[in-house]
Amino acid sequence: MGLFKFLKEKFGKKKEEQSVEASKEQKSLDKYDKGLEKSRKNFSNKLEELTKRYKEVNDDYFSDLEEILIEADCGVNFTLKIIEDLLDYSNEKDIKDPKAINESLVDRMFLNYVKEGSNIKNELSFENLPEVLVMVGVNGVGKTTTIAKLAKRYISKGKKVLLVAADTFRAGAKEQLTVWAGRLGIDIVSGNDNEDPASVAYKGVSKGLADKADLIIVDTAGRLQNKKNLMDELKKVSKVINKLINREPECFLVIDATTGQNGVLQAAAFKELINVTGIVITKMDGTSKGGIILAIREELGIPVRFIGLGEGFDDLEEFDLDKYLYGLCSGLIKDE
Ligand SMILES: Nc1nc2c(ncn2[C@@H]2O[C@H](COP(=O)(O)OP(=O)(O)O)[C@@H](O)[C@H]2O)c(=O)[nH]1
Ligand SMILES: [Mg+2]
Incomplete structure (x- = not known):
């Protein structure tokens, strides 16, 4: 299962059970949801619009996608790398459906982040005090x-x-x-x-x-x-x-x-x-x-x-x- 579907499964439905942990998790998710609203509108809407405009991906599609990533501040290096990867993926597997490409884009955003190391501890450790x-x-x-x-x-x-x-x-x-x-x-x-x-x-x-x-x-x-x-x-x-x-x-x-x-x-x-x-x-x-x-x-x-x-x-x-x-x-x- 791609990350796209995984995230949908994980966060897409409001959970029935309301344990303390679950409601904490929901609160945190709501904060992300709200805090990223502007970015989401910008980014997701543009991607969605792209999938409507193109029946099949082609060079123009990838060039539009590149622009969207740059405009979202993903950075030139990240963008060029991801676009190249997606082009290879599309050619090798003969995938032309823009939706499938966008799903793969989300996967790659994830993988590119964790390749630098995935067992990151964000919280302060308090191993040594103070x-x-x-x-x-x-x-x-x-x-x-x-x-x-x-x-x-x-x-x-x-x-x-x-x-x-x-x-x-x-x-x-x-x-x-x-x-x-x-x-x-x-x-x-x-x-x-x-x-x-x-x-x-x-x-x-x-x-x-x-x-x-x-x-x-x-x-x-x-x-x-x-x-x-x-x-x-x-x-x-x-x-x-x-x-x-x-x-x-x-x-x-x-x-x-x-x-x-x-x-x-x-x-x-x-x-x-x-x-x-x-x-x-x-x-x-x-x-x-x-x-x-x-x-x-x-x-x-x-x-x-x-x-x-x-x-x-x-x-x-x-x-x-x-x-x-x-x-x-x-x-x-x-x-x-
Ligand atoms: N909207 C928003 N404003 C923030 C956030 N973090 C800080 N600010 C605002 O940014 C301004 C500058 O913050 P301050 O802590 O004084 O910055 P400092 O000069 O780096 O210490 C303040 O008006 C804060 O309320 C945030 O996550 N979201
Ligand atoms: Mg200050």
């Missing part, structure tokens, strides 16, 4: 908001969470995080304006160690990749933490989905400077070009660990490839 997580990314992508969402997530799993406001660069950044800490009822360590972020990180992680925190989340300034001094600071933050906990911290790079291929470039720049262990894609709900996840995976190999699907506290989900692909393509799957 878990230290450094959040990086340019200004405005949603770092601070995501920190609040992650803190809430782990507090509700019974973890003791400490926030560290090492963004001493941007006016108001400390205050913003302090408000979140207040709402969540947790401690925060912050520095003075323009204090060396590494020194704030040092204080924060030291306090977390003393207080036996399970999770310490460090907010950093929106370091533009062309500003070398800011990047050097970032390395210093990581080094200071490494010394305190004797291992590399987790480092999530936050990318705003609405910035498209620019986001992919940002990710490439950050990857060269710091050991990025995961990506959080935010504002997925605000874009109609949901393919950026596929592009990032293709270009950088870094797994997407969480996905922001709205502005609310609870609008952060663990990344799940099945739900994502279903959210993106369910227009096609339902109508089949």
